[in-house]
Amino acid sequence: MRHILILGGTTEGRRLAEELAGLPGLRVTSSLAGRVSAPRLPPGEVRVGGFGGAAGLADWLREHRVTTLVDATHPFARVISRNAAQAAAETGVRLLALRRPGWQPVPGDRWHLVDSLEQAADALPALGRRALLTTGRQGLAAFARVEGVHLVARSVEPPDPPLPADLTVLLSRGPFQLQDERAVFREHRIDVLVTKDSGGAATAPKLAVARELAVPVVIVRRPALPDGVPIVPDVAGVLGELGLGCDSVGPVGPE
């Protein structure tokens, strides 16, 4: 039986599991890092927690007879993507990376592209006085050195110290609608936004509100995927690659 391991933690990873769960002749396991205390669980089998590096992942692939590995992790989850490439190369298991395309600027956007959270922090004082940070709780330490800017950080879980001194934390989980984002910008008098180039529709409304208000946006560019990993932009593309697209759904044979 084919066994597909989805490295998840993203909307796309969950949607892929939803599409694959229940198909005959297919075993589907989703893997979550375990960072979020009450994650939305995908259908199918789920395992939680690290594998113990690339070697641990390779062991898991062999032990559970995985035939295809789908790296559906977040574009900024750099370590697990590197481990996936190494483990796939070591075991000969097929690897696909499911990566939603990054955002593209449109007229009216005032984007400042940077390569790291540290560069984003350095850019802030010249751009505004009240910054909305949507870069995740794990990177907040990079903003500790910012002076003269009040930081409003949004995250799903409370961030761990050390934290920047001049900080308000908003605990909430997306997706956020346009009116939610307008309210946040208004209530906190946001005059600069910091985000990673996560891509996707779920987090794009904040960019639309920044455009409406002519608020500058500092965007952290994505890290590159390891060389040679085939990239598929959406769930339908993965289904097509697996021979399970709309035109090809039927009995599933061995790969």
Ligand code: NAP
């Ligand atoms: P990371 O730095 O690339 O990975 C750190 C370690 O966490 C990995 O070496 C691995 O541990 C473990 N890990 C990561 N993803 C895993 C998964 N899906 N299943 C099992 N173990 C996993 O990852 P991260 O940036 O901390 O992200 C962690 C998770 O949150 C990912 O699943 C990602 O999709 C999701 N996420 C990340 C972001 C972001 O901005 N980085 C945003 C939204 C969601 P071992 O080496 O022990 O195997």
